[in-house]
Amino acid sequence: MTKHSRQRDAVYDNLCLRKDHPTAEEIYLSLKPILPTLSLATVYRNLSMLEDEGKIIRIGSGGTARYDADMSEHQHLLCEKCGKVFDIMIKCDGIIDKGAEKFNGKIDSYSVLYKGCCSDCLGKTNNI
Amino acid sequence: MTKHSRQRDAVYDNLCLRKDHPTAEEIYLSLKPILPTLSLATVYRNLSMLEDEGKIIRIGSGGTARYDADMSEHQHLLCEKCGKVFDIMIKCDGIIDKGAEKFNGKIDSYSVLYKGCCSDCLGKTNNI
């Protein structure tokens, strides 16, 4: 069914190598010099496929979607000043059981999104 | 500064009365019969204002934003079959401290988004 393509591999490899949590367009811009004919639509298509395959996750933090190829259990923090997303490497043991006690259905997964301010932005003027 | 308006009160009241977590358009459609001249842009503008005032929260569950006027501490579950959002009334004590231990910045808030299947959808055929 699924064939390989230079473009799909490039999108996945690019995401694996980066520690930030790029948007589709950031991936596109980063690959464009290497694959000059690459189209943004192809990046979107491949990101969806990779997400469906469970190889990457989409972080829906509000407006623009960001992506992450690190599938180990961890959570994210959204810096409300600069909009960047940071990893928080914690496991929340028991949080699914806790939720299941109060919910009359099946819980498959959870994700925690913290909001706050990253250390870079804290360092800059605390004023407006 | 902030004046009252029939439209803003209507949006807020509508959201308070509903137990589902409507989108902006669902609120708009529900108010249109009562306020026939109401515009979708006004609903969006008022939802943003109410959010800024801290009277409602926006649930960013992926594509379309949903809103909730219940400001008590609770979390949400997104049913992956029907797309509805359900309340899960739990407090995750200590989860901010836990995150703060692993993050070099300031954490203001957290939200947990569970994914799974609601009891209604579980009841229906488990097949595709």
Place this chain on the structure above:
DNA sequence: GTCACTGCAAACGTTTTGCAGCCAT
């Protein structure tokens, strides 16, 4: 009377889709 508010329409940014051609299998 002032100024925040509304309605409308047009603009916006992100994401999806239709299509003809291409390339991996």
Place this chain on the structure above:
DNA sequence: ATGGCTGCAAAACGTTTGCAGTGAC
């Protein structure tokens, strides 16, 4: 040679904005 993939352009989608006019204070 098949059919999943690509690039392009256009469309779709949710949301925001500019503007002239209205209504709350």
